[in-house]
Amino acid sequence: MAGSDDDQWFDDYDEPMSGGEDEDAYPSDSGAGGSDSGGTSTTDDAADDGFEERGPSEARSQLRNRLYSVIDRQNLRRIQEEALQQVQSILGCSTTTARALLIFFSWDAEAVLGTIAERGQEDVYKRAGLLSQSEEAEAYAAAAAAGAGGTVSCLVCMSDVGPSQATAMDCGHMFCNDCWREHMRINISEGMSRRLRCMAPGCGVVCDEDKVKALLRKDKPLLEKYEQTLLESYVDDNKRVKWCPSVPHCGHAIRSKEMHCEVECACGHQFCFACCEVQHSPCTCDMLHDWEQRMRDGSETSSWLSANTKLCPKCSKPVEKNGGCNLVLCRCGQAFCWLCGQATGRAHTWTSIEGHSCGAYKEEAEARANEAQRNLKRYLHYLTRYEANLQSGKLEAKLRKDVEAKVDALMEVDPSMSNFSWLNEALAQLFLARKCMAYSYIFAFYMFGQSMFKEDFSAEANAINQALFEDKQGQLEAEVEKLSQLIENPWPIGSAADMQSHRMAIINLAANIDTRIQKMYEVIECDITPQVASRGVGIAPYKGRHATGSGGEAAAEVYRRAAAAGGGAGPSGSNQPSSDVPDPAAEEGGRGGRRGKAPIAAGSGGRSKRKAGS
């Protein structure tokens, strides 16, 4: 029945809160109806990776473009164990070994197995800290055990203890239990649970989990912290999985295939997967970061942070240098140069950081100082436009209210008007376009500013790029303003014919805007970013409003209201659908309405689908 591809989009759109009573709310991949959409997720990735997709509605999680999935606390353990078992079953190793390998390879099981196949087990084990690198391990143990009368001499506290009070790790290095415990306590409380290493100089073998647990069995809180950190390592050490940044934290993590991707957590929080900030396409994370820094300038915290910390190139957390030289090691394990902030690779120590030089900065900074005046003006130009668009976006709530009033008035005049999905589409498109516009100004500010990308473009190429981009941006802006006016200005409610053409104009404009945004992204993706591809400029692609946008939800609310009113409850529009007792009449009405509006809506729906899928 209503399981066709086109309907799939309307279903998601119309009834995200319907509580799953209606089969149509679960679109299936095959489009063959809702029969296979029951309890388990059927997407290919989910099946492959063993990740369950969870969300407020199955329909929405399906719509998550299948680029990413949500992991909750319960299945985090299971997913991690699956990864461990995968490695264990092939290598036949212990859990500690499997975990150390996976942590070393950022939980990429294929990389673990591939590298072992390529470089040999011994080499990989050594690098992951599983084989002692100090060759005198055995002699060491023998020396330690050679104390008089069978006692063990611990080289840390320098005292002799009975053999039962000492433990040797897999590498053979033996120290007394008190010293092991203290070593573990300090490392665990500093968040280094997953890098608990042997205490012998130059050894670095990962401590066996069972031995750690045995040593810490009396200190329950510490043991729990240890186990928790090991569990969370699946997210913390995994480049492809990130915690949802919602506050208060919802407990979910997101796993994404693409680094530059805009994602929505099961809790409804939307964010950029790469930087965990608000969604900001088409500007890049660096641009947003720099931009916000500028906007916050003057705030004391941020000025302290900018003066005293550098962002780790791997985990992007601010790192404070607490002494020593310019090779800084972040808690996440990434080493980087304090002067230029560039990653220098974990293996680097003071003996091997060859070729790393970063003296170029100062000259550039001086040249920039001369341009400060010009830059400030330029910044203000973009700032005004950015804020104007963001401001219009923030007025969403008010606009929505106005539109609801208009819908009520319209239905009073013409009760036959029961379908307002066109309006929802237009509103969602408008809000999305506003957001896009706002961030496109940040993009333009940095991309054409001859500072962030100074080396990448000649002045001529830059001028051409800017002209191309501004042309598309200008066209988009014009359409956005037009649509905004059409929706906000009084509607010709009295005349059915005029209203019809007004409606058509809004529908067409919304569709135009979608196309304009795509054109703007085409310029970005096809003309501009390929020129700076070497810089790794990551911009989340435009997915159309179906995949993103709080506008979609806001508009959906308007529609539910209208659908309920139009379908069964009379023309007053005052009758709200009850959330716990779905009104079959209302739903029937909504669906009937969808079929009824066919030619125009199906057309625009089809178009949206294509974009969203691309």
Added chain:
Amino acid sequence: MPIDLGRVQKEIRDIDRDKASGVTIEVQGNSVQKLIGCLKGPRDTPFDGGIFYVNIELDDQYPFVPPKMRFITKVWHPNISSANGAICLDILKDQWSPALTLKTALLSLQALLSSPQPDDPQDAVVARQYMGSLAEYEATARQWTQTYAHAQQVVGLEAKVQQIVEMGFGREQALAALKRANGDENGAMEILLGA
């Protein structure tokens, strides 16, 4: 947990006993958590003949965390800051092991003086000179050793320390101020009175 006093005292005793190692250590004041280490400049290096003082601070968690070390004596070396004596040495950072000791750390500093690692410099100016013109580097390093670390200087320094101590300042305070003032007695007094 407070610092493991037993171990630190054993370490100090061990260093005192081993006269041949070329390193010594001295407690500053009442707490064993503040120490001053002393090492001889290695032979056949521009540091030969110099005596170098190192400020050592032990955290409560020592030996599970590395000791904090900084040269008090000014040194011209790619891995030691010529301005504040900060040291770039892996075993004082992430390569520290609880089974290492103050003695091994001081011996490593001595070894660092003999074999600079200019690829990961603490002091970029020195490193550039080391890479560009070794002879010039050696001359500067030797001159700094003569000026700031030479045995006679140090002997002279001891007299100055005594003078300041007689004026009612602590020994370590006097020593630190003299180091900061590059051995200038009046400068040290100014620092002490200003502080």
